[in-house]
Amino acid sequence: MASIKEFQVTFDCASPERVARFWCEVLGYVVPQPPEGFGTWDEYNRSLPPERRDAAFACSDPSGAGPRLFFQRVPEGKVAKNRLHLDVRAGTGLVGEERVAALEAECARLVALGAQRVRLLRADEENESCLVMQDIEGNEFCLD
Secondary structure (H helix, E strand, O other), X not given: OOOOOOOEEEEEEOOHHHHHHHHHHHXXXXXXXXXXXXXXXXXXXXXXXXXXXXXXXXXXXXXXXXXXXXXXXXXXXXXXXXXXXXXXXXXXXXXXXXXXXXXXXXXHHHHHOOOEEEXXXXXXXXXXXXXXXXXXXXXXXXXX
16 A cells, blocks of 8 residues: 655635745745746636635745645634644754744744744753744744
């Protein structure tokens, strides 16, 4: 039996393109070219029936190593803690105050993009420090 080697991460959200472009900035991802026959994504979007406009957007890792991210519009807002979240590896290999400084620097960059800082979780006997954050629609993620 073959094993699955690729996967996509899907976000439910209110504004797919806005959230996708935020995550492009966070991760260095890119928006793919619009479908053949369209010069821009706006042009493609305008060609859709009104109920399908602005309903979805995607981005991908330009190196091909990371998963594709897909963002789909849903009618309801976020009401509880995520059951799944992304860990953005901003402090890999660092420990102590050097790690915290790297996390805080990345946090400042992401806050300027619209993210919110939630709290710093300091290192303990088992885990290094990480910073809990929220994206522009309130989805939790960690800088670790």
